[in-house]
Amino acid sequence: MDGEGLYYSGRVLWVVKSGDRLYGKVLDDYPYYVEVNGDSSFCTCPRGGDCEHVRAVKIAYERGFYFDCPGEEPFGEGCAYSMLNSxxxxxxxxxxxxxxxxxxxxxxxxxxxxxxxxxxxxxxxxxxxxxxxxxxxxxxxxxxxxxxxxxxxxxxxxxxxxxxxxxx
Structure with missing residues (x-):
């Protein structure tokens, strides 16, 4: 499935914007974690970045589906779950x-x-x-x-x- 398909099928669980970085969690064959910093990206999938999971996180962010996280997180999961708890x-x-x-x-x-x-x-x-x-x-x-x-x-x-x- 491509990035749009992942986004539109609701597989982007959360996206966090922290400073100028985006962090996200995407469900595909497995749960994958994504980090985007400008033109650079990292994903825990086999491709390691510049993949459909990164694209799905970027689409979610562009559509306003994200939490703003004050401060820098080493990976946005803690902030995401803190926001979800609210x-x-x-x-x-x-x-x-x-x-x-x-x-x-x-x-x-x-x-x-x-x-x-x-x-x-x-x-x-x-x-x-x-x-x-x-x-x-x-x-x-x-x-x-x-x-x-x-x-x-x-x-x-x-x-x-x-x-x-x-x-x-």
């Missing part, structure tokens, strides 16, 4: 995109498990039965792929506890 609904959407992507690409299940725990924390802070159902569907998918993992049982137990609390 907009819970946007944080939820980003988390869901990451979780769905992890379920498709995370061969170990580790990253997906971490994202489920983040979703549980968000639901603890802002209970929402509709969002709980969405997480339940995704957890069933995870359970089907990793049925014999101890973490699967822990996730299911935590989910049941949350469901009882929210519905009960």
């Amino acid at each position: 907009v819970p609904e946007l944080k939820w959407r980003v988390l869901l995109k990451e979780l769905e992507h992890a379920l498709e690409t995370d061969e170990s299940g580790s990253h997906a498990a971490k994202l489920f725990y983040e979703a549980f924390r968000l639901l603890e802070q802002e209970p929402n039965p509709r969002k709980l159902k969405v997480i339940g569907v995704l957890l069933n998918e995870y359970s089907a792929v990793f049925p014999d993992y101890a973490v699967t049982e822990r996730l299911k137990s935590e989910f049941r506890r949350l469901r009882i609390r929210l519905e009960g």
